[in-house]
Amino acid sequence: MSGGFRPGRAPALLPEVATPSPRIATRSLVHRNPFAxxxxxxxxxxxxxxxxYVVDFGPRAGIVAVNxxxxxxxxxYRFLLDRAAWEIPGGRVDDGESPEQTARRECLEETGFSCDDLHPLVTxxxxxxxxxxxTSVFYSERVKEHRPFQPDPAEVLSLAWIPLEDCVSLILEQRIVDALTISAVLAYRCVVARRGKDHGRPAPRS
Amino acid sequence: MSGGFRPGRAPALLPEVATPSPRIATRSLVHRNPFAxxxxxxxxxxxxxxxxYVVDFGPRAGIVAVNxxxxxxxxxYRFLLDRAAWEIPGGRVDDGESPEQTARRECLEETGFSCDDLHPLVTxxxxxxxxxxxTSVFYSERVKEHRPFQPDPAEVLSLAWIPLEDCVSLILEQRIVDALTISAVLAYRCVVARRGKDHGRPAPRS
Incomplete structure (x- = not known):
């Protein structure tokens, strides 16, 4: 892993806030299922x-893989939509895994594409x-086909490579509704816009 | 409510995907608490x-109020961070409320500011x-002080008006970590950028 976002100016400031100091009296498990x-x-x-009442799903990671x-x-297929949804690759962080390893593994497992170089994007x-x-999101701009994609009716049905600005349009048109994909794509859009500005060169056509 | 994002070109295309058709055999309630x-x-x-296993919190709404x-x-104060977090106003949609009404009400209750004109931003x-x-997010650029803000140790501790580009920096620096605020601010950033481009005038200084 290298790089990631480097702000080109002093960190933005937020006011300091004096916070109340809770003393936790009780914490008890009230429900357990295979996922939470x-x-x-x-x-x-x-x-x-x-x-x-805290629902604990454990950590997860995703990746904006760009070519x-x-x-x-x-x-x-997503149960709460009752149709297929378009999303970036991602999934649960397994025991002993770093979020970066998860992002890399999920991309490879779900799509057949490997990512050479990962950059932290948003958490x-x-x-x-x-x-x-x-939820930890990375991006990679060095993506290669490691093995041919195999559709699986119980997992990934299809792949698509969508231009970045079209992804943004699909989000604003509410045709991409997944929080992970929305946060990731919009953050990557900001990184690209700032990189273009910081380095005095245009952002990649997309 | 008026306006909202109007794409300046044909809708982006996503490939059609043939989805499996599930027959739901059973659905049973396995846990209930006051929130979910x-x-x-x-x-x-x-x-x-x-x-x-579906955790149902019901719908919520939030607002990017801009001046x-x-x-x-x-x-x-947020329990899972054990500190104060900076977020846009928002909360649960009450029975009989539209998401727009919730966004308006939460902004007024939490901050004392009223929003004249709401535009759909992202869902x-x-x-x-x-x-x-x-989660339905709106934005308003006609925001007025309706009553003076009153800090409440059990609810909102403090307010701040942060320039849009600083909000983006705080997100990329992982100092704003709330999914609602991240999705909302980054989507608003894209709407402002596109408005500037579409109308041939610069985006508002921010």
């Missing part, structure tokens, strides 16, 4: 108290109180 | 079967198989 646990937390802040300005998307959480699912 | 339910689903696709190129952010799902939490 749910814990009930009672947090005592002194002048007030709050109850949280000549086109982004690699996979189509999988996010689906929820800050109730969903533990730390 | 968990259902176990066994889906039979014919040649294979899959088990899903002179600065984005309104709130600071709240996403935190998960496509396992988390039901449809």
């Amino acid at each position: 646990t749910v814990s009930a937390v009672h947090a005592d802040f002194g002048s007030f108290a709050k109850d949280y 000549e300005g086109r982004v690699l998307l996979t189509a999988q 996010y959480r689906p929820g800050l109180d109730n969903v533990e699912n730390l | 339910t968990v259902s176990a689903v066994h889906a039979d696709f014919g040649s294979f079967a899959k088990d899903y 002179e190129g600065r984005v309104l952010l709130t600071a709240q 996403y799902r935190p998960g496509l198989d396992n988390v039901e939490n449809l």
